[in-house]
Amino acid sequence: MTTPFQQVLDAHRDVVWRVCVATAGRQDAEDAFQEAWLSALRAYPRLAPGANVEAWLVTIAHRKAIDVHRSRARRAIPIDPTDLPEPRGPAVASRTVQPPAEPDDPLWDSVRALPAGQRAAITLRYAGDLRPMEVALALKISAEAARRRIADGLAALRQEVQTP
Numbered sequence: 341m342t343t344p345f346q347q348v349l350d351a352h353r354d355v356v357w358r359v360c361v362a363t364a365g366r367q368d369a370e371d372a373f374q375e376a377w378l379s380a381l382r383a384y385p386r387l388a389p390g391a392n393v394e395a396w397l398v399t400i401a402h403r404k405a406i407d408v409h410r411s412r413a414r415r416a417i418p419i420d421p422t423d424l425p426e427p428r429g430p431a432v433a434s435r436t437v438q439p440p441a442e443p444d445d446p447l448w449d450s451v452r453a454l455p456a457g458q459r460a461a462i463t464l465r466y467a468g469d470l471r472p473m474e475v476a477l478a479l480k481i482s483a484e485a486a487r488r489r490i491a492d493g494l495a496a497l498r499q500e501v502q503t504p
Contacts, residue, residue, distance in 0.1 A: 362467035363405035398468035458493035
């Protein structure tokens with residue numbers, strides 16, 4: 341018999357939330373959290389019996405958090421036209437808008453600054469509480485590559501924390 345989805349949600353809510361916050365930042369985490377659970381609800385009937393539900397949910401949450409974060413970066417930000425500078429010449433350089441950093445959590449800011457592979461491995465390992473083998477499965481890489489990404493990411497974070 342399959343566990344009711346509400347029990348799955350209750351049991352894994354905190355881990356999914358941590359992955360969403362760690363991957364997308366607190367500003368986008370709520371949208372990612374909701375998207376992850378909606379996606380999981382739709383796919384839950386097809387989940388293989390005996391599957392690692394937590395690893396499955398963490399993978400969904402990680403991917404949804406990335407999607408939400410990317411979509412926010414592509415969204416137009418409305419501004420007052422009177423605040424625009426006057427064009428200087430034939431071409432005006434475009435500006436990319438970065439989402440605001442979270443000053444209350446500098447460690448996760450540092451994690452988000454890591455290269456994509458290391459960032460994903462660190463997030464899944466520590467925010468998602470997955471073992472390296474589960475990280476490898478989630479990222480579709482070898483277990484050794486997952487361990488290497490985790491180790492390299494931790495080394496980079498240690499170096500940044502130790503640098504004054």
